[in-house]
Amino acid sequence: MTVLGVEGGIDFLLQFGGGYVYLSERPQDRSPVVELVGAEKAAALAKRIGTGGLRVPLGKPFIAAYLRANNWSINAIARRLHVTDVTVRKWLNDAEDRQLKLSL
Structure with a gap:
């Protein structure tokens, strides 16, 4: 969670946990991930975790x-x-x- 920080990571888990998200190094503005964390952090998250579909744990x-x-x-x-x-x-x-x- 270094990209988002602990509190940002928790917000991410609460928003997307239990489902799939798509991460891209060039995210679209309409992406739910971009709406939550912003384009820069969404791209950084994709670089850190990897691009493509991801099942987010509940945490x-x-x-x-x-x-x-x-x-x-x-x-x-x-x-x-x-x-x-x-x-x-x-x-x-x-x-x-x-x-x-x-x-x-």
Whole structure:
């Protein structure tokens, strides 16, 4: 997400996640990607990821972790991502379980 930044990447995932987008190094003005990020960033994204059709992942566990790290409540995250608070808690707990333990 270096091209878009974290917040821009999250906006991209929320807008296009779960579907296909077409990336081009010479994007058209009518492109939904251009409408969201602008032509310059759309072209840079195509150079970084590759041109052509792309299935965009949902990225909800990542987004939930980012929002929680930015002091969002569990309920606010659940509403933003259209999932239950139970799902958000599971994602956050799963992410904690994957963290390396630094002490014994």
